[in-house]
Amino acid sequence: MGLYEFFYEYFVLPIKENQGYNPVNTIAYAIILGIAVLLLYRMLKRMEIKVDDRFFRALIPYIILGPLMRSMTDVGILPRTYLTVSPGGYFVIAAFAIASLFAVWKHCPGERLYPLYRDFGWILVGGLLFVLVINLDNVSFNPAVFRYFIPALLVSEAFIWLLSRKFALVSDNSILFYTHFYDATTTFVGIQFLGFWEQHVLARWLIDAFGTAAVMYLEKFLILLPVVWILDREMKEEDPDLINFVKLTIFILGFGPGTRNLLIMLMGG
Structure with a gap:
């Protein structure tokens, strides 16, 4: 070959x-x-940009762009190409986010950077939403998704809440556990009740082996727990910005796919 x-x-x-x-x-x-x-x-x-709450808030619209674009592709509003599905679509969004950050930083460094960067991101989100609105005829909304999603989400997030009261490692990283259990819930609901299928190799194998998509919760927990242990315990002497940026990446890897799954299910993808 x-x-x-x-x-x-x-x-x-x-x-x-x-x-x-x-x-x-x-x-x-x-x-x-x-x-x-x-x-x-x-x-x-x-660029002397710290990975803190200001940066995270400014990055939120760019985090939303990826799953929004992917879900609009899956329902046929956007053309299906390498640049609109994963991972190509996420490369495109990352390129937009990086280019926008550099442009804003070049012309408006300092405190003004964060709100300008955030607002430009929301403009991009608004553009995609406008395309969605004018193509609503292509969307078959399925609110029945919430019948399964909300109870499963409440139970799974309650489990994380209970663990966070007992274990400091979970409590210190609760946003990551909440986010990845949200992602696991969308996968569980989509596969278990709505006829969707899993694209990732390990998750697909586990679901086949255990016979239920509920195994996604176990997979998420067993992967996330040692990762945050290494970051918080073994790498505590490293640059805090590096640790925060890795955790931000982990957050995006949970929130992005989870939101994509939820939007696709809701839009009848």
Whole structure:
């Protein structure tokens, strides 16, 4: 198999035929993500931008852009191309977010950066919502999703709340556990009750092995717990901005897919 055939089979064909992820592209994308996190962290340090609450609030619209674009693609409002589905769509959103940040920083450094960066992001979100509104005829809203989603979410988040009262590691990182259990809930509801399927390799294998998508909660917890342990205990001497940026990335990896799943289910994707 030549290089082109290898790339086409493991990276292009899964997107063209909506096959989901495979072990090869999963590892490749994970490596790309790790490199990107380190490069972006260094970029923020050079720009003297701290990864704090101000930066997080300014980044929220860009975090919303990804799942919104993906859900609009799945219901046929946007064309299905490498640049509108994952992971290509997230590369596009990341490029917009980075370019916008650099442009705002270049012309308005200091305290003015955060609100301007945030507002530009909301303009982009508003543009996508406008496209959604004028194409509502293509959307088959399914409010019955909430019949399953809300009870499952309440139970799962209550479990995290109880754990946070007993264990400091969970309490200190509760936003990450809440967010990833929200993601697990959307996967559980979509697969268990609405006929959707899992695209990721490990999760797909676990669901097949256990016979239920409820195993997603266990997967999320068993992956997240050692990660936050390493960040909070083993890496506590590292730069706090690096730790915060890694945690921000973990948050996005839970909130983005979870919101995408919920929007697709609600819009009849």
